[in-house]
Amino acid sequence: MxxxxxxxxxxxxxxxxxxxxxxxxxxxxxxxxxxxxxxxxxxxxxxxxxxxxxxxxxxxxxxxxxxxxxxxxxxxxxxxxxxxxxxxxxxxxxxxxxxxxxxxxxxxxxxxxxxxxxxxxxxxxxxxxxxxxxxxxxxxxxTPKDTVYPGQDDYQGRVIYSARWPREPVDLDGKRVAIIGTGSSGVQMTPVIAEQAAHLAVFQRTANYSVPAANAPVSDEEDRAVKAAYRERREKARNSPSGLGFIPDPRSATEVDADERERAFEAAWNRLGFGFSLTYKDILLDEDANAIASEFVCRKIAEQVEDPRTRDKLLPKGFPFGTRRPSVDSGYFKTFNRDNVRLVDIRETPIERFTETGIETTAESMDFDVVIYATGFDxxxxxxxxxxxxxxxxxxxxxxxxxxxxxxxxxxxxxxxxxxxxxxxxxxxxxxxxxxxxxxxxxxxxxxxxxxxxxxxxxxxxxxxxxxxxxxxxxxxxxxxxxxxxxxxxxxxxxxxxxxxxxxxxxxxxxxxxxxxxxxxxxxxxxxxxxxxxx
Structure with missing residues (x-):
């Protein structure tokens, strides 16, 4: 050789x-x-x-x-x-x-x-x-995780993995659709599929924190401004903690005046995406600082969801904000206000098995034309x-x-x-x-x-x-x-x-x-x- x-x-x-x-x-x-x-x-x-x-x-x-x-x-x-x-x-x-x-x-x-x-x-x-x-x-x-639900091979409908989505168009119009998983993939696809499907059920194991993407078209003016100072922007990214180009406020979230902190959180919420966790230096370091940020995020989530029971299930509980990578969404929480969308909490009613026509939980049996796995990766x-x-x-x-x-x-x-x-x-x-x-x-x-x-x-x-x-x-x-x-x-x-x-x-x-x-x-x-x- x-x-x-x-x-x-x-x-x-x-x-x-x-x-x-x-x-x-x-x-x-x-x-x-x-x-x-x-x-x-x-x-x-x-x-x-x-x-x-x-x-x-x-x-x-x-x-x-x-x-x-x-x-x-x-x-x-x-x-x-x-x-x-x-x-x-x-x-x-x-x-x-x-x-x-x-x-x-x-x-x-x-x-x-x-x-x-x-x-x-x-x-x-x-x-x-x-x-x-x-x-x-x-x-x-x-590498997508394997799925191991009992009876899943018996299901006769269409199964799609988010991480291996078909290249040809997938027609979901008028279909009964299930999405299993509410990580970034599930959060991103839910609002889009809700507009297509006749009925959408989102199966959630763990409610996660999510912040708005604040997406918008890039104007010609913004494009010119960024390109005129691209070197400086790159150096800011390389010299920032996250590679996102901004430096956290060096103060603790606990020591800032409440009104000032609210304004800073509001600005970050409406612009920084998952960089919200770097609004202050210690959000990911100190439990008290994190609790303040978590309360703000939960309050913003709650404002978007009309049904009290659904709202409570969508609120993250039991872990600090940012310790799971937060999702960045475009209308995810408001999607649950639609008549054709429901949330299934599988901690409360776990999936027991798949049937030929759908999914059976400890509480009910549901029929679906399409099941989408958004269950994450190894x-x-x-x-x-x-x-x-x-x-x-x-x-x-x-x-x-x-x-x-x-x-x-x-x-x-x-x-x-x-x-x-x-x-x-x-x-x-x-x-x-x-x-x-x-x-x-x-x-x-x-x-x-x-x-x-x-x-x-x-x-x-x-x-x-x-x-x-x-x-x-x-x-x-x-x-x-x-x-x-x-x-x-x-x-x-x-x-x-x-x-x-x-x-x-x-x-x-x-x-x-x-x-x-x-x-x-x-x-x-x-x-x-x-x-x-x-x-």
């Missing part, structure tokens, strides 16, 4: 395509392997009605090309899935990325070959590549561990992560040389504007791989001590927050049997970038790098 390519990237979403561009610019031959027949990652698969980003379009875009920034015209403040997918395809065409993307290529196994100091990557169809470096860009929200690790990754000594990553994911900087794992992650556990990922965090990691990886090449260092591995130190640091920062008070996908609670550990890095985009910079300045400490001659 001989080495075929410098770098193989798995995943042709926003992160994978950006990595391809960056590695190619640094002179590293690169191939991207993509399981689908189209590029786009999460924006290729999640085509459900109402799907849109919860980060403003101007910020949910690449910063690597000023020409791209100036030529692309966003139509809405929060772009819809079709528009984001058009953007991704435009980038692929504009920078000639498609020639290095292998579509319809599902990776079965990747195994470290010590003698070659390279990875052997095997696709399910029998094709094989040997690559010096392997980069996982498989996304955090790309987050952070699901897509990574679907591939059989075999490191040194034949140890798999599943074995190494049996007690929860461990990494150095959220980028590399001890025992798996030359394997790197973008947006992996231990990085800011879903606690941030993901595209900002991804570009920071990719820029850093470009520099690392170029440094290693220029110094004839072909083997890069995180040290055991550096990994242990980073895991301890991630846990230490998490304990400073309120995130650990809530069973959420941040701690693996979305999957039965999954290790209950806090997975993302809560130290913020700016803090994380500074740690990456310091690591590079110190000669990439925490990594053991060797050349063939040394071995």
């Amino acid at each position: 001989s080495v075929d390519v410098d770098v193989i990237v798995i995943g042709a979403g926003l992160a994978g395509l950006r990595a391809l561009y960056g590695f190619r610019c640094e002179g590293h031959s690169t191939i991207v392997l993509e399981a689908s027949d189209e590029i786009g990652g999460v924006w290729n698969f999640n085509r459900y009605p109402g799907a849109r980003c919860d980060v403003e379009s101007f910020d949910y875009s690449y910063r690597f090309s000023e020409e791209l920034e100036q030529e692309w015209r966003w139509s809405e403040r929060y772009a819809t899935q079709p528009e984001i997918l058009r953007y991704i395809n435009h980038v692929a065409d504009r920078f000639d990325l498609r020639r290095d993307v292998k579509l319809n290529t599902r990776v079965r196994q990747a195994q470290w070959e010590e003698a070659l100091c390279a990875w052997r990557i095997d696709a399910e169809d029998g094709r094989r590549w040997i690559a010096r470096r392997l980069v996982m860009a498989v996304g955090q929200l790309s 987050v952070f690790t699901g897509s990574i561990l679907k591939i059989d990754l075999v490191g040194t000594g034949g140890r798999t990553l599943s074995e190494a992560w049996a007690g929860g994911p461990a990494s150095h900087l959220g980028i590399a794992v001890h025992g798996f040389p030359n394997l790197f992650f973008i947006g992996g556990p231990g990085s800011p990922s879903l606690l941030s504007n993901v595209i900002v965090s991804s570009e920071e990691q990719i820029d850093w990886l470009e520099a690392l791989l170029t440094y290693a090449r220029d110094h004839d260092l072909d083997r890069i591995e995180a040290t055991k001590q550096a990994q242990a130190d980073w895991v301890a640091h991630v846990n230490e920062r998490a304990r400073e927050t309120l995130y650990l008070k809530t069973p959420s996908y941040y701690v693996g609670a979305e999957m039965p049997g999954k290790p209950q550990v806090f997975m993302p890095y809560s130290g913020g985009v700016r803090g994380y970038r500074r740690l990456l910079e310091k690591t590079a300045e110190r000669g990439y400490d925490g990594f053991e790098m060797t050349g063939a001659g040394e071995r």
